[in-house]
Amino acid sequence: MLSRKLFKKPKNRLEGEADSTVMQAEERRVACPECKALVPHATLQAQAYVCPRCGALHAMSARERILWLVDEGSFHELDSNLTPIDRLGFPSYAGKLSKAQEESGEQEGVLTGTATIQGHPFALFSMNPAFIMGSMGAIVGEKITRLFEYAAENRLPVVGYAVSGGARIQEGIFSLMQMAKTSGAVLRHSEAGLLYVVVLTHPTTGGVVASFAMEADVILAEPKALIGFAGPRVIEQTMRQKLPQGFQRAEFLMAKGFVDRIVPRNAQKHELAQLLALHQRGAMA
């Protein structure tokens, strides 16, 4: 069993502590996935993790995403005590989990909570691309389900940032069943007349696309994000042919009718605030 105490969460600005960790972060350089330029982490942080040289979107951790997105100091995390369980005793999973926890400083692949954007309150989930490929373990599903239940109870809209490689194989059927569980919670929140906006980010695939990521009232996507049920390599193998240019990218999905809007990173805060305002109770009166 993993002990929570073993992995101390790094402090960050989200919790209002600008200390030496931030200093270290400023010196850190990150290679751009597109142009390969080495960009200082602080530069990235200051401009929404967009490459200053080529404009490519860098991946953001769940917490970086929240810190960047919401009104300063407004994030209140929910269910931070929930940690993954190796229910199947799957070979080498325990080690994989502790490595992911150590590297991310988080307990699981999703953060949930409440926050405000330009003063508009909402419930929020943000997934972590680096935590075992952003896969949906049972506790990822549990946290998202609890978030939608909490939002329904407290009459809050939900904004979610999705990024996922799909199911978490090491949790077998428990991972698969999260697709049903989260869908049930989204349905109940929706039946309560509440808004759910999702932002699909690179990459969002597999079981997450086949459940809560596609069940939103408004589906936004980041430019060029890979979005699909099956991964491109799997499709290439089954079809034994090269995939068309731009296949499964956000622009392709919008052209096929599955995405409402593609929103560049620097426009997201404003658009989300606009959407929240448009759906505020009394907005129609």
Next chain:
Amino acid sequence: MTEAYQRVQAARQKGRPTAMYYLTQIFTDFLEMHGDRRFADDPAIVGGIARLAGKPVTVIGIEKGVDTQEKIARNFGSAHPEGYRKALRLMKQAEKFGRPVVCLIDTSGAYCGIGAEERGQGLAIAENLMAMMGLRVPVISLVIGEGGSGGALALGVADRVWMLENAVYSVISPEGAASIVWKDAAKAAEASEALKLTASDLYGFGVVERVFSEEDGDFAALCEKLREALTTEFTMLSALPTEELVQLRYDKFRRIGGDER
């Protein structure tokens, strides 16, 4: 060779009865309904209206096909979005007329292809999950062979999920898991064991409520038992107030993979 892998092979065995067999053995007067009224008719999914012990029911099954020609025509039971949309259309029709729904699951997974992606495979499955969670008539899903991932779950959000003794149900195929986790598709037997995908595993986890013996290969006898079991169960489920039925279904899935420590 592991026990789990033997089950996987039995579930895929050539000559094992497919959905149409159960459909014609258990039910009478089956009238097949075609198409999703959006794009096409997907032969990987069959559905329509039949009678169960005289009473109308909607039956939907994933059909792999029997001979080679039929298998190809039915895409080996790997459905496209239009298949899932046909299933959803028939479930909504059942809801309108107050008929219970039976789903027969047998697929290695939803189809992974260009057309399937272009027409929203993920969305189609997601919409089924959400709709089944709220469906206002009783649903029983029976895994008769392979329960492959999201493509199986798209017909599996039911008040009762039952499995045959040699059926398997998994988040990913053993070959897929082996190639991702061990970078070696040949380790499928180990992966089968690790995934805990047999009917008895899933019964132990509370993911399925009932496992049916295959009567040593006497599938006609099995169908007799299934007809009785379905009839009894629907009588019970139909007696529940609708709100309670839907709440109990939600609660059942809500419990799976929670924080029970």
